[in-house]
Amino acid sequence: MSDKGQDVDLTRAKQNTGVWLVKVPKYLSQQWAKASGRGEVGKLKIGKAQGKTAVSFSLNEELTVVHCSGEKVSSVRSPREHPFTIQTVGGQSLAVFTETSDKLALEGMVVQRAECRPAVTESYMKLKKLQIEESTKPLRLSQKLEKAVTTNYKPVSNHSHNVEYEKKKKEEGKRARADKQKVLEMLFSAFEKHQYYNIRDLVDITKQPVIYLKEILREIGVYNSRGPHKSTWELKPEYRHYEEGQEDEEEKME
Amino acid sequence: MRQQTKEEEFLDANGASCFRLLLNFVINGTSCSAVMTSLGSSSSSTTEYVVRVPKNTSKKYNIMAFNAGDKVSCSTWTQARMERDMSNRRIYGEEETQEGAAGSEFGKKQREEARRKKYGIVTKEFKVEDQPWILKVNGKAGRRFKGLKKGGVTENASYYIFTQSADGAFEAFPVHSWYNFTPQAKHRTLTAEEAEEEWGRRNKVVNHFSIMLQRRLRGQERGEEEEEEGEKGGKKKKKKEGRGGDLRIHDLEDDLEMSSDESDGSNGDDDEAKSKAKKEKGPKGKGKKKKKKDSDLEGFEDSDDGDFEGLEVDYMSDESSSEEEQQEKTKHNKGEDVPKGIDEMSESEEESEEENKNEEDGKEEEEEEDGKKTPVQVEKKKKKDSSGESDSSEDSDIEGEAASALFMKKRTPPKRGGGRGSAGSSRTGSRPGTPSIDNAATSNTLRAAANKLEQGKRQTTVPSTETPAAKRLKMEPSPQSSSGKSTPQPVSGKSTPSSSDVLLTEDAVRRYLIRKPMTTKDLLKKFQTKRTGLSSEQTVNVLAQILKRLNPERKNINDKMHFYLTE
Numbered sequence: 001m002s003d004k005g006q007d008v009d010l011t012r013a014k015q016n017t018g019v020w021l022v023k024v025p026k027y028l029s030q031q032w033a034k035a036s037g038r039g040e041v042g043k044l045k046i047g048k049a050q051g052k053t054a055v056s057f058s059l060n061e062e063l064t065v066v067h068c069s070g071e072k073v074s075s076v077r078s079p080r081e082h083p084f085t086i087q088t089v090g091g092q093s094l095a096v097f098t099e100t101s102d103k104l105a106l107e108g109m110v111v112q113r114a115e116c117r118p119a120v121t122e123s124y125m126k127l128k129k130l131q132i133e134e135s136t137k138p139l140r141l142s143q144k145l146e147k148a149v150t151t152n153y154k155p156v157s158n159h160s161h162n163v164e165y166e167k168k169k170k171e172e173g174k175r176a177r178a179d180k181q182k183v184l185e186m187l188f189s190a191f192e193k194h195q196y197y198n199i200r201d202l203v204d205i206t207k208q209p210v211i212y213l214k215e216i217l218r219e220i221g222v223y224n225s226r227g228p229h230k231s232t233w234e235l236k237p238e239y240r241h242y243e244e245g246q247e248d249e250e251e252k253m254e
Numbered sequence: 255m256r257q258q259t260k261e262e263e264f265l266d267a268n269g270a271s272c273f274r275l276l277l278n279f280v281i282n283g284t285s286c287s288a289v290m291t292s293l294g295s296s297s298s299s300t301t302e303y304v305v306r307v308p309k310n311t312s313k314k315y316n317i318m319a320f321n322a323g324d325k326v327s328c329s330t331w332t333q334a335r336m337e338r339d340m341s342n343r344r345i346y347g348e349e350e351t352q353e354g355a356a357g358s359e360f361g362k363k364q365r366e367e368a369r370r371k372k373y374g375i376v377t378k379e380f381k382v383e384d385q386p387w388i389l390k391v392n393g394k395a396g397r398r399f400k401g402l403k404k405g406g407v408t409e410n411a412s413y414y415i416f417t418q419s420a421d422g423a424f425e426a427f428p429v430h431s432w433y434n435f436t437p438q439a440k441h442r443t444l445t446a447e448e449a450e451e452e453w454g455r456r457n458k459v460v461n462h463f464s465i466m467l468q469r470r471l472r473g474q475e476r477g478e479e480e481e482e483e484g485e486k487g488g489k490k491k492k493k494k495e496g497r498g499g500d501l502r503i504h505d506l507e508d509d510l511e512m513s514s515d516e517s518d519g520s521n522g523d524d525d526e527a528k529s530k531a532k533k534e535k536g537p538k539g540k541g542k543k544k545k546k547k548d549s550d551l552e553g554f555e556d557s558d559d560g561d562f563e564g565l566e567v568d569y570m571s572d573e574s575s576s577e578e579e580q581q582e583k584t585k586h587n588k589g590e591d592v593p594k595g596i597d598e599m600s601e602s603e604e605e606s607e608e609e610n611k612n613e614e615d616g617k618e619e620e621e622e623e624d625g626k627k628t629p630v631q632v633e634k635k636k637k638k639d640s641s642g643e644s645d646s647s648e649d650s651d652i653e654g655e656a657a658s659a660l661f662m663k664k665r666t667p668p669k670r671g672g673g674r675g676s677a678g679s680s681r682t683g684s685r686p687g688t689p690s691i692d693n694a695a696t697s698n699t700l701r702a703a704a705n706k707l708e709q710g711k712r713q714t715t716v717p718s719t720e721t722p723a724a725k726r727l728k729m730e731p732s733p734q735s736s737s738g739k740s741t742p743q744p745v746s747g748k749s750t751p752s753s754s755d756v757l758l759t760e761d762a763v764r765r766y767l768i769r770k771p772m773t774t775k776d777l778l779k780k781f782q783t784k785r786t787g788l789s790s791e792q793t794v795n796v797l798a799q800i801l802k803r804l805n806p807e808r809k810n811i812n813d814k815m816h817f818y819l820t821e
Contacts, residue, residue: 008334008389016329020416021317022426029412029428032307039307044416044424047300057305095318095328096415097336099430104336107315108417109328196359232359 008097009105018111019096021089027078027127028116031063055084057116066127076126081119089113175209183208183216188239195240196224196232304423305416314430315415318389318401324437331391339386339400387433398440401433442466442473758786758793760800764819767806771818774801 024032035041042059064077094110118124186206190197202217203210217223221233234240320326359365370377387401407413413429444452444465452465459465758781766772766780777797783790806817 006336008336010328010331010334013328013331017417021429022414022416024412024414024426026411029414032426035307035309039309040304041307041426042305044303044305045300046303054300091322093320093322093324093326095320097316097318099314099316100312106318106328106334107415110317110415190360194360198360201360 006104009103011105012108013095013106015108017108019108020112020114021094021110022084022114022116024116025118027066027131028059028082028118031059031066031078034063035060036062053086055086055114057082057084076130077123078127079118079121079124082116083119084114084116087113087115175203175207177208177212178206180216183213184220187216187220188235191221191235191239196234198232202233303418305426306419306423307414307426307428313427315427316430317413317432319404319432319434320399321436326435326437333392333396335390336387338382339388340382342385343380383431387435389435398438399435400438401435404432404434407432442470444469758788758796758800760803763797763800764804767804767817767819771809771811771816773814773816777817 032041040060041063042057045054045056045058047054047056059078059080059082061080064080066076066078089110089112096107096110098105098107183206187202190202190205197205199210199214199217203213206213208216217233220239221235224230224232224234384403386403387399389399389401391397391399407429408431413432414426415429416424416426419425448469452459762781763777766777772780774797778790778793781788781793781797783793786793788796801817804819806819809816809818
């Protein structure tokens, strides 16, 4: 039962490593994604002032450039200072586990929760304004056209697709009646794969004219007009050997 | 050194453990000075750390959230296994029932797909990523958790895990998903249907411990029925023990169940439970314990005081043990629930049962719940039931029960639970002969009492149905017939009226009839049994005689025959 599961690597958990769970605003995480090199994104300042700890994160200079869709580029900069508000873990005990393609590992327990807030500055307000504008734009837009579109749906004497189809049909020609034995062979091999067949599908498979095929089918098969497999042909019971698998159908044939 | 002192200051000032951890790293780390820059200032001291967001994305970080109340501590885990819970696959991913050969159609899949597209049926994909986790801690005997994915975590804000690396820098990893883990109960719980059943009986059942016990026994019976008898002899015990051992003590109920199940216990309850457990295993080895068990135990419910007031029911207990029980219980204190329950259970389990008991129980339960059946009807029904059975002693039991029921109305549930069909014969075989002897002895007297009661009831019912007819012809034969039986009484009644305000005399009747025409019913009302000191039967007789003597005139008013006299 538990063989399917993966063993969780508890080595790091045993070290009692404490981690922080920090909630970071979306724009900031986007900026962090643009980080280069080793991935250094900024500096975390942990200070103690009047008995309280103050944690603040300051973003690196180069990452403050915000790319926004539209004309203005780098006119708005994201704020640099982000104080953290510290919260308690409280009613939940949170653990961190990692998943790689083959392994699961428990990394540690969360000891502190924090929220990264941007320092409220003018630039931040502008940034937010831009964001709001972007988000309020509707996904679909109605646009007025000056000229009617005339590039589609030009009248055609015969569609290319149609032309191809007719050519194919012509070269194929009418289906010729093949040898009865051969047809029976084809049918039996088909019925080995599936039990029920539509007449159209059988015609496709055997490439025989319908009437001829029907005659042969009437000999060896039966037509289900009702039931779960409606309007399908299947082999007569004496010709069926579905449980045992392959058997010599040749013997069964007449 | 200077830095160290500052860090120590830190430690003193901040109780937060994170900082301790942090600074442990820092102190023990090697090139801490390169990274740290302490901005010196008198009032506050800050340390800076570089924050890195690593680029390699092969490792996905997830949050495992436990409820604080579950008291989960990862440090106590010695071993943990985790896997995805794939049980929803069959709902979402339509499994291919059969491919190829028999039963399949050519091109079925394509046709089905085309059909679904045509009707716009969109089925949700089965995403392995979104499936819950099953976490098993400390192997088979440990705890199990189920982790459900919490949605909407990464939509508006991103969570990052900040860990401190060896060089003192912080590394931030984005959280991929959040799973809320809840512990899974290892003890048996009721299914929805069973819970509904029990809810319906919540007012009656006082012994809640028996509920889970019954369920477990029911499960065991079913398991036994499926497997061969002989094979399981020794294994049954182990199974039972194993199940008892698997129980986790979560609350008192489970506690008591556990103790009652295991053979070793220290308190008095357990002693009884011990014997019960042993007895259980005994008959189990013998034969199949049927589903009767739960119905048997069902019987041992306590009913409230008022439930059976006015209900003179006889209960069929074809097994004398229940009678014995009753007689014991009249003496015993009826207050205790738990010991009584176990007692009853132990005694009932000694009996071997047959399959029709369930039906009977159902029937009897209905009766009880109906509440108001006349004793006659009840008895008739019971007689019908009993006629199906072969044991002769049962008849005596039935009638014995009839009277004993009148003594002890409250004992009706256990008696009903005990009352079963022809098992009486087999049960008496398994027990010594004393119960049956007792039964026989008491039944004679009880039978006599029962018969008397029956007769009395029959008599009352017969005249009462006839008086409303108010035809003189009818009245004449009936008083005559009944007077034959009860002549001494009305005479005495008339001559010695005991502390009554109203005397049923000829004069009184005459007065009434002169005043205004009355029907016989009205007259009877005037001379109520309570006030005249006569029974209703006697009143009727006497009144009839008086009317005969008076010979009043008759008038039909509102289709009713009224009598009246003129002065």
